[in-house]
Amino acid sequence: MTTKAVIGMIGAGNMGSAILAGIVKGHRVAVCEADAARGRRLKRQFPIELLDLPELCRRARVLILAVKPQVFEEVLTAIRPHVRKSHVVVSIAAGITTPYIEKRLPPGTRVIRTMPNLPAQVGRGVTGICAGKFATQADTNLARRLFASVGKAVTLDESLIDAVTAVSGSGPAYVFLFLEGWIKASTRLGLSEQLSREMVIETCAGALELLMESGEEASTLRERVTSKGGTTAAALQEFSAAKWEQTIYQAIKAARRRAKELSR
Numbered sequence: 332m333t334t335k336a337v338i339g340m341i342g343a344g345n346m347g348s349a350i351l352a353g354i355v356k357g358h359r360v361a362v363c364e365a366d367a368a369r370g371r372r373l374k375r376q377f378p379i380e381l382l383d384l385p386e387l388c389r390r391a392r393v394l395i396l397a398v399k400p401q402v403f404e405e406v407l408t409a410i411r412p413h414v415r416k417s418h419v420v421v422s423i424a425a426g427i428t429t430p431y432i433e434k435r436l437p438p439g440t441r442v443i444r445t446m447p448n449l450p451a452q453v454g455r456g457v458t459g460i461c462a463g464k465f466a467t468q469a470d471t472n473l474a475r476r477l478f479a480s481v482g483k484a485v486t487l488d489e490s491l492i493d494a495v496t497a498v499s500g501s502g503p504a505y506v507f508l509f510l511e512g513w514i515k516a517s518t519r520l521g522l523s524e525q526l527s528r529e530m531v532i533e534t535c536a537g538a539l540e541l542l543m544e545s546g547e548e549a550s551t552l553r554e555r556v557t558s559k560g561g562t563t564a565a566a567l568q569e570f571s572a573a574k575w576e577q578t579i580y581q582a583i584k585a586a587r588r589r590a591k592e593l594s595r
């Protein structure tokens with residue numbers, strides 16, 4: 332398989348179009364989209380072909396399934412007669428396992444399951460990738476290259492994908508929640524809403540950039556901001572009293588538990 336193969340995407344909504352924005356830069360892409368107006372919009376935005384399902388399956392070597400889990404079974408039934416040995420089926424659906432997909436497609440179909448996250452929209456996503464029973468190393472590598480076009484892509488065993496869902500899939504929401512609280516707190520101290528927003532977002536972006544560029548541990552940088560008996564120490568003492576670390580752990584465990592419950 333070469334990267335010049337046509338990549339077919341079935342469903343290109345929020346997540347699909349985010350991924351599309353990255354993969355069109357290096358691949359020929361065809362899209363099958365149920366929402367005709369959305370399809371036309373995508374065609375104006377990206378150099379893609381809009382095809383119906385049979386034609387898309389005929390032309391593409393890779394089929395990215397980017398529809399909601401609720402319609403997933405229906406889509407598998409629709410593509411089943413068109414799936415050939417040369418196809419690699421890549422799913423981005425949360426909670427749908429590779430055995431579930433393999434069971435509904437011709438025997439031996441090569442399946443890759445992924446868990447991307449929303450910052451893929453700005454090319455800063457994190458995607459967990461795992462291989463089904465029949466997928467080859469080349470298939471996994473191809474998926475890695477595709478998702479690397481919208482951020483970081485990591486390969487792991489499917490037994491860890493619920494953890495990935497809890498850590499990076501749901502992760503952006505944890506950051507947004509923290510930022511919301513931080514901005515609100517800032518306005519309560521008398522800073523304007525707009526200034527609070529700017530200061531908090533820039534502080535967060537700056538801290539992240541420093542963390543990534545310095546190569547230092549988060550704990551080292553935290554200690555560098557914290558002098559004994561100072562203002563930061565006073566704030567961190569409150570986080571510690573509220574069992575901050577324990578709360579994060581419990582929250583992420585709850586997300587993983589829910590991912591397992593929803594999985595089929």
Ligand SMILES: NC(=O)c1ccc[n+]([C@@H]2O[C@H](COP(=O)([O-])OP(=O)(O)OC[C@H]3O[C@@H](n4cnc5c(N)ncnc54)[C@H](OP(=O)(O)O)[C@@H]3O)[C@@H](O)[C@H]2O)c1
Nearest residue numbers: 342343344345346347363364365366397398399400424425
């Ligand atoms: N959003 C996230 O943060 C996130 C993160 C990780 C994984 N995911 C996964 O990404 C997948 C897509 O989520 P989303 O938020 O992008 O959903 P979405 O915005 O609803 O996009 C799905 C698109 O597929 C279209 N569609 C439905 N049935 C179709 C069919 N038979 N053939 C072709 N197109 C069809 C839908 O059209 P209609 O609207 O007309 O039905 C819609 O435009 C889900 O499985 C989700 O689990 C999402």
